[in-house]
Amino acid sequence: MGEAEEHLSAVCKRFARVIPKHEPYPTTFEKKKDPYRSLVRSVVYQQLSGKAAGTIHGRMIALFPNKDHPDPEDLIEASPELLRTAGLSRQKIAAIKDVAQKRLEGIIPEARKLSRMGNEEIIQRLTAARGVGRWTVEMYLMFTLGRPDVLPIDDLGVRKGAEKLYRRQFTPKTLGAYGERWAPFRSAAAWHLWRFIDTQTPEQSKL
Numbered sequence: 001m002g003e004a005e006e007h008l009s010a011v012c013k014r015f016a017r018v019i020p021k022h023e024p025y026p027t028t029f030e031k032k033k034d035p036y037r038s039l040v041r042s043v044v045y046q047q048l049s050g051k052a053a054g055t056i057h058g059r060m061i062a063l064f065p066n067k068d069h070p071d072p073e074d075l076i077e078a079s080p081e082l083l084r085t086a087g088l089s090r091q092k093i094a095a096i097k098d099v100a101q102k103r104l105e106g107i108i109p110e111a112r113k114l115s116r117m118g119n120e121e122i123i124q125r126l127t128a129a130r131g132v133g134r135w136t137v138e139m140y141l142m143f144t145l146g147r148p149d150v151l152p153i154d155d156l157g158v159r160k161g162a163e164k165l166y167r168r169q170f171t172p173k174t175l176g177a178y179g180e181r182w183a184p185f186r187s188a189a190a191w192h193l194w195r196f197i198d199t200q201t202p203e204q205s206k207l
Contacts, residue, residue, distance in 0.1 A: 002027060004148065004188035011181055014165050015192065022195040025188035029146035034111050035126060036103045037069050038140055043095045043131045044088070059086035072100035095131030102129045119147055142187045151179045151186035161193030 002024045009016035045053040064070040083093045102108045107128050126137045135154055141147040153172040162170050182189040
């Protein structure tokens with residue numbers, strides 16, 4: 001077991017019973033992944049199956065030849081009509097244009113600068129963009145920046161996992177309070193609650 005699993009097993013007998021059945025929480029992450037690109041991808045993927053979203057995302061990238069990803073200026077200058085040919089809805093076009101604008105304004109910084117910020121500052125900055133919610137940023141914190149102490153209390157899989165493990169009901173607020181005992185490894189706690197409820201763990205590649 002990793003350090004996180006040893007800690008969770010020590011503070012909770014129930015975790016100690018189920019953790020050995022799961023793979024450990026990962027400790028290697030692609031920390032240099034650009035938050036601007038990650039958020040554009042996240043907006044495209046919202047409310048779609050992975051396959052459909054991947055197709056639309058690929059079509060959007062293909063609209064900008066000779067680039068592996070459009071720059072913020074490219075998305076801002078692109079006409080809605082052009083972006084709709086990739087399969088993007090009006091709402092998503094508005095959202096990705098706002099993500100691009102927030103990047104140019106410096107609200108969404110580059111990965112190196114962002115990595116030096118605290119979790120709450122990162123959440124505040126990235127959720128300033130249209131269509132970007134707290135859960136999306138929490139997944140970025142966990143699976144890209146590798147922050148060890150993030151508990152996504154609004155995630156249904158995490159709550160259901162906790163309810164199954166502890167045989168009690170949780171609201172986001174009560175789960176947040178209860179989960180304080182798992183600090184400083186609440187990211188790993190979420191990981192194992194997803195595993196326990198047999199829910200697909202959010203993957204870095206979808207962020």
